[in-house]
Amino acid sequence: MKKITLLITLLLFFKVHAQFFEDEFGPLPEILTIDEWSGTDWDEVASQEATFNVDCLVQTITTLISGINVSRSIYSYNQGNQVIEIIIQTNIAGTWFNSSRTQNTYTGDNLTEEIESNWNGSTWINSFRIQSTFTGNNLTEEIESNWDGTNWENNLRRQNTYTGDNLSEEIESNWDGANWGLFSRTLYNYNGSNQLIDDLFQLRNAEDTTWENANRSIYTYNAADLLEQESYQEWNTVNAMWVNSEQRTYSYTGSNISAIISSFWDGFEYLPEDRSLLTYNANGLIAQLIFQDYFGGDWENTSRITFIYPACQSLSTEEFTTFDFSFSPNPSSNYLKVLNLPQGHTVLNYMVYDMSGRLVQKGKLNSDLTITTQFMTDGLYVLKLSDGSYSQAKQFVVNY
CATH class of the missing domain: 2.40.128.720 (Lipocalin)
Known part of the structure; x- marks a missing residue:
């Protein structure tokens, strides 16, 4: 009770x-x-x-x-x-x-x-x-x-x-x-x-x-x-x-x-x-x-x-299916590192959305492919990567 x-x-x-x-x-x-x-x-x-x-x-x-x-x-x-x-x-x-x-x-x-x-x-x-x-x-x-x-x-x-x-x-x-x-x-x-x-x-x-x-x-x-x-x-x-x-x-x-x-x-x-x-x-x-x-x-x-x-x-699983990637750690408490990008997709813009659809962070992936998450509140988010021609989005967890 x-x-x-x-x-x-x-x-x-x-x-x-x-x-x-x-x-x-x-x-x-x-x-x-x-x-x-x-x-x-x-x-x-x-x-x-x-x-x-x-x-x-x-x-x-x-x-x-x-x-x-x-x-x-x-x-x-x-x-x-x-x-x-x-x-x-x-x-x-x-x-x-x-x-x-x-x-x-x-x-x-x-x-x-x-x-x-x-x-x-x-x-x-x-x-x-x-x-x-x-x-x-x-x-x-x-x-x-x-x-x-x-x-x-x-x-x-x-x-x-x-x-x-x-x-x-x-x-x-x-x-x-x-x-x-x-x-x-x-x-x-x-x-x-x-x-x-x-x-x-x-x-x-x-x-x-x-x-x-x-x-x-x-x-x-x-x-x-x-x-x-x-x-x-x-x-x-x-x-x-x-x-x-x-x-x-x-x-x-x-x-x-x-x-x-x-x-x-x-x-x-x-x-x-x-x-x-x-x-x-x-x-x-x-x-x-x-x-x-x-x-x-x-x-x-x-x-x-x-x-x-x-x-x-269903944004994260239905809308963007043109290339794949993974990331770590998940859940994230401080940063998210993008992994296993296909060859030719190394220069990417990223956008992070909360699940009410609000854009909470965006930018260009840095050289070590990491994204700072330490000021995002606990919960699930959608990470969208785009190189101008192709896009892909996946969910990740922020947990402190």
């Missing part, structure tokens, strides 16, 4: 529903159904229904609880198919009322400003803002601010440093009313293949201005360069050592994730806690996601999500 409550809460309160589903599950479905396991059968408790335009861009997403309309999101786009406005509405006694709004501003392909506002019954009132600065496609700074009724007041700042295209350091600072004060930082390390192998989170000691360890994540990969395990550790200040905390293990069918098992450290060993089982349709899109808890030595169903997609989501 805990997972069901969480999923319904997310359906109701995540303001940008399409982004939530891309982050958590991948492509945006036309119909999404959440079921609860009764012990003998699945019982539907909530659903979402989406409509799409002729370009396969989402127009509306409606959330239903027990078959009753509860909330909906309405999307608007610019000529470049970038989302410029999302209006969230709630249903009261059969009438839709405005609730909140997100407005996006872009510089080229980069989202440089997001403004959230709330409806007071007659007009929109500013609430929250994120301003982003880029160097090329690399996000170098984000500033979050809140509306005080008259002006925007700074709240949080993130500053990113890179080694090449790899994010090496992220620093967060808080605004004290006059100055930015350092709060935390994350350090990222990579192997020779540019795969993320660990990230270290530290907190700033305000007294002696030193950085103190807090927690870290360690990533390992299998022989196919697929993410195999994430291990999480907490820093024990008394003993000055790392202590195991949690672990996530991934299994695959081909390059598709088939199972994710989460375990916790009991002081001696990792014990399984819950797992997610994923199945896919003929187009390689997630068709079903089953959540289970580990109890008494057995896995027990708790909830299920079923995905049904619009016909336009």
